[in-house]
Amino acid sequence: MLDNMPRGTICIEDIEMGMTRHLRKVITDRDIEMFAEISTDRNPVHLDEEYAQDTIFAGRIAHGMLTAGLISAVIGEQLPGHGTVYMGQSLKFLAPVRPGDMVTAEVEVIAIDHAKRRVGLDCRCMVDGKKVLIGEATVLAPSRKFD
Template sequence: MSVKDGYKFEDLSLGMSYETHHVITEKDIELFAEVSGDRNPLHMDEEYASKTNFGQRIAHGALTASYISGILGNNLPGPGSIFTGLSMRFRRPVYIGSEVTVRVEVTEMQERGNRVTLKVSCIVDGKAAISGEAQVMVPSRDA
């Protein structure tokens, strides 16, 4: 399989997984705010954030979750797959400078429609910041 082509449905199996690592930076926060339009002071203003229960600025939850989309579109299943659903919970804040381990794992495969369910998680300091599941449609070899 080439990275350009992605996995085909027939090449996937239960338990297959992929993991990436990212450090959340100030620039990530600024760029995500620009693209999303989300300029909540909890993300952008240190003085404001210092007075909240978080004590400091936190990353946008959707920024952290976007790394899941990166894996699904680029790695597992990869190019050619279509992201059809995501159910997740934000369990704890992610701070600037945090290293986030993002992991997806194939947990269910349905031949009809080439549908695949993957467990997804974003882990910081050994604890889940985000957990949930994603659904994708994956092309078959003869498509």
Template sequence: MKELAYADINIGDSASFAKTITEGDVVNYAGLTGDFNPVHIDAEYAKESMFKERIAHGMLVSGLISAVLGTQLPGANSLYLGQDLKFKAPVKIGDTATATVTVTEKRDDKRIITLKTTVTNQDGVVVIDGSAVIKKVGL
């Protein structure tokens, strides 16, 4: 992966990453975090929930934002300082989630970048909306 220099990052720059959420993703995330909420793990329980079927963990899906920030924009040698997330709609197993980040502000004296962060599903529905603050420590 090629590192972007701070000077080469501009307001309006954008990058995305898409992933289809699998049964394995949900089970592995539950095992890693200990979050065995039955709406994620138990199909019978989930049928009776407001979602009518199992859904992915919100933080699992929001991790796609981290993937974009850490590998594409601003990319390597960036420190994640903060994230604001608003969960708008569920992501179900089999949905394809696309995380998109867009640079909205740069603070040159501290090399801090603010980005709009959005995750949409395969139908274009916004499932997560928010913003991230990153400090670029590399180039």
């Protein structure tokens, strides 16, 4: 299940402080298996329930970067959207995401440098209203001047 806001582009000329966009997605076993295949990260804590039961997580968890990828989706599809160039990202993982969890990924504009087309974004992912990931991103936003 995927629930998100409209996709497209918000040009630097239209970006405002405090602007937010989000998406919601249920993390499935298939998502975890596909991420393991693509990333080649086959840590058994993600793929083997029996193994994962004996870890601090007491069960399988999604890859942290799979969760972080939802932030990338919001940035690349919504805010600023198509044509955005990632410049940097900090991440702090606060809690595990498990198969079946509904993750809300949200970004909020916290800084704008119109001259350099740079936008600072506060980034967070939540499950049941609890933050599981926080961080900040710096991106180069698209501009109508370059259409």
